[in-house]
Amino acid sequence: MSSQKLEAPAFDPALEESRLLDRCEQLVALAVKGGADEAEAFGTFSEVACVSFEKGDLKMAQVDDGTSIGLRVFKDGKMGFTSTNQTDESSLEEAANNACTLAGFSVPDEMNQLPEAREPSLELGDLVQPDVGAFGLEAVVECGRDFVERTVAGDSRISIDKADAQASRVSVALHSTRGVHLSESDASVGLSVFGMAVDGDDVSGFDYWGGNVRDLSRLAALTDETIERFSDAVLGNLGAGAAETYAGPVLFSPAAFLSIFISPVVSAASSIAVQRGRSALAGKLGSSVTDSAISILDDPADLELSGAARFDREGQPTSRFAIVEGGVLKSYLYNGYSSKVDDCLSTGHAAGGARSVPGLGPHAISVAAGSGGDRNAMLEALGKGLFVQRFSGTVDPASGDFSGVAKSARWVENGQVVRSLKETLISGNAFELLNEVGTLSTSTETIFSSARAPFALVDGVSVTAG
Amino acid sequence: MLTVLRKIHPASRDSPLNHQPDPTDLLLEVLTDTGEEFVELRYHRKRTRSLSVEKGRVDQAKISEHTGVGVRVLAQGTWGFASTDRFDKQAVRRAVESARHAALASASARRNKTSALPEVELARGLFELEGTGELIARPLEESLELVMRLEAQARNASSSIQSAGCGYTEIFEEKGIVTSDGAKAWTRLVRPEFRISAVAQKDGEIQRGSESVGATGGWECLFRNNAAESLADKAAKRAVDLLSAGYPEGGRKKVLLSPSLVGLLTHEAVGHTVEADFVMSGSVAAGKLGTRVASDLVTLCDSGISEYYEGAGGSMMIDDEGVRTKNTTIIEDGILKSYLHDRESAARFDVEPTGNARAWEYDNEPLIRMRNTYVAPGDASLEEMIADTEDGLLLDGPANGQADSNGEFMFGTHEAYQIKSGKLGPLMRGVNISGVAFDVLQTVDRVGKDFVWDLGSGHCGKGQPAKVDAGGPWLSCEVIVGGRGA
DSSP: OOOTTOOOOOOOHHHHHHHHHHHHHHHHHHHTTTTTTTEEEEEEOOOOEEEEETTTEEEEEEEEEEEEEEEEEEEETEEEEESOOOOOOHHHHHHHHHHHHHHSOOOOOOOOOOOOOOOOOOOOOSSOOHHHHHHOOOHHHHHHHHHHHHHHHHHHTEEEEEEEEOOOOOOEEEEESSSEEEEEEEEEEHHHHEEEEEEEEEOOOEEEEEEEEEEEHHHHHHHHHHHHHHHHHHHHHHOOOOOOOOOEEEEEEEEHHIIIHHHHHHHHBBBHHHHOOOOOTTOOSSSSSSSTTTEEEOOTTTTTTTTTOOOOOSBOOOOEEEEEEETEEEOBBBHHHHHHHHHSOOSSSSEOOTTSSSSESSOOEEEOOOOOHHHHHHHHHSSEEEEESSSEEEOOOOOOOOEEEEEEEEETTTTTTEEEEEEEEEEEEEEHHHEEOOOEEEEEEEEEETTEEEEEEEEEEEEEEO | OBOOOOOOOOOTTTTTTTOOOOOHHHHHHHHTSSSEEEEEEEEEEEEEEEEEEETTTTEEEEEEEEEEEEEEEEEETTTEEEEESOOSSSHHHHHHHHHHHHHHHHHOOSSSOOOOOOOOBBOEEEEEEHHHHHHHHOOOHHHHHHHHHHHHHHSSOOOOOEEEEEEEEEEEEEEEEEETTOOOEEEEEEEEEEEEEEEEEEETTEEEEEEEESSOOOOOHHHHSOOOHHHHHHHHHHHHHHTOOOOOEEEEEEEEHHHHHHHHIIIIIIIIBBBBHHHTTTTTTTTTTBBBBOOTTTTTTEEEESSSSSSOOOOOBBBTTTTBOOOEEEEEEEOOOOBOOOHHHHHHHHHHHOSOEOOTTTTTEEEEEEOOEOOOOOSSSSSHHTTTTHHHHHHHEEEEEEEEETTTEEEEEEEEEETTTTTTEEEEEEEEEEEEHHHHHTTTOOOOOOOOEEEEEEEEEESSEOOOEESSSOEEEEOOOEEEEE
């Protein structure tokens, strides 16, 4: 297909979905002709207009579009997978033959079966707003220029290493020998910024922020929020000093709370992790696994989050899905394969793109708010100690052990931030400490438009000052 | 005047790739009628073969191929970029026009216009690294048999092992780079990776052990330092041993870093801060050229060539701007000597490009990236370094890492051993370590003599991934250790 259009017409979701479905059908037919017992093709088309900035100045404008198609086949219970971005007849034929060849020498597994078609039931409306579909390169350049100029105008000490603005349009399509025949499109405008503050010889730690919107009426709010969040973080990082070494309560921002504590729970709730003996939540369905204040929902109906979708990577319907409710583990996440192993239905959590075999993961994690008030009230509740806004470290999803550096960290005394910090390490075990969550904030924040969580005060964290 | 490189490593005569047409011929035809602006055309074909097995089940048996042409045009002092997934003259011409349109549409927003790029030696010819033909010819069935066998070996190593996983990936890359100022280079290489992990469980506690290797080259390069079977044994043993290991205490400590961790230190703590784009944004290395940033025992380099022995995972002979890669000495005897550059940053700093422009796929723009980053070896044996340590930790097994603009770095380790009075103690659980890069390098008091490339299975992330390698000898220095029971 033609990849470049000088004056690109507005994105036409129906047309792109139709083209993709045709290619997917063609590829599945070629796979069956090549000897596959079952075949599933997943195609994506993306169209991006992007402008990037370095050091506060425009660096480059970019326009791209492209198609990728992934083909999974089963032959005598053996799997093969290929992907390609070449959609001419001979390339598709080669992809089908390669997948069948791989399946020919792979290892049989009786659970290797595609899931049956099930109709999506989640009502999301149209994810492509016409004005976002038509948001062209010139509009992106203007949006990015305004964003960057306002960011650096706020304070001369702010230094932008990289920033960008982009408009993206994506279509996906799925066709299988089990009757799946689905397509969906999405479009958004996004911003991001990465940088630091420089005040003479004092170079602050970096920080970044960003997000995207499906509704252009929310772009101004996203711009304001991104500038404010980024500027507060990097300017606050100047003049960093030492923390105190202690073990006790630490206040975590929504982003830090999500990456340290919630991510390992979601990973451990993977049915594949359970089936393969690497989940700390194995055998704990219906049991209390965290403090009762914690509720974790996977919410593909949340249109403010980028993971909103009606169906998963295997075409199975998605739904609002409780993982932990009131501290009790409610369900494991299943894709087609793991549901066969446990003889149940997929929960619609097949994940991934066109370039890989479907994996397993959530769509849009949302952690329920608590009753601890706003950010300032949470600082007061901490009283004295460490406030972590970003985490740079490792979290082992199997054991729950975490260790790393508290970034954009602040030292708090009498409920007030008194200085920024450097060389401050934190460690502990996420599964153990989730029972020590004292307070969650009353409201939640969206994190890079991918998840939603509150501030959390967690006791028992080891803090090592440099 | 342009200086044209000769072929520095012509393709081997028996390469199965030899029948392929040179993609730069078509690109050059497009270039003949593109006008006055600087135009760079980069054909990029990436073919990946990947196998992944866990607990006896084949999770992934994959071949993926993604091909296209990325185009950069410098018009009115502004860059425009576009790409096409079709490789024919008409499609590439359209991409050139789109890139030109993007540059012109955004030129009014660019304040500091880019003037002409510096004259530089640009590569012409075919450059093929060893191993490409060998791995193309190696049947994937053989690799699957190995992956299945080693996963089972790790899984059956102990009754405490609950599951094991093993994977093997080959990334074949073919590029054709043509620029309007003279580059016409065709490059081919392969980067294989092998990884194995084991999960052990006892009394409800879970621990994981993992090993991985990566190279640029063939099978022998990949397993040069460790046989695949020994990697499986090591991963399983580490998972089991960590079940009964304690936690080290936190605080500022003397540590002996293994070559893999020295690699992480050089990459995360130093390498990112000297990437010229980051320097221009005000990184901690800005303005420090010619000043002391490390103890005089430290010489630190980044090279496109695999120094000391073949196979380093970030090797490349030509960068994605058509510049021949070099060995860049970043720190020499403790003094900061150079940043890492692409052509544009080299012009701004009035130096020669260092060959560090890299793009992950055809539709990515080239960015300043590291290649093989390392500390040069010294003269101490590991035994001498342990014996000279009164109170400290020996750390091994790299996890992830990250560097900050202020020089603060963090990286994780999988295992630690206490050292008391020159004696090595029992295994303890891995920790994360941190420090300010140039402060830590000032504390280096011993540098080992045995050099190892040990980070070839890693990817560096900077908006787009890049295959890199890093390494060095054992190193003695002081860092902050994040332990338990603070």
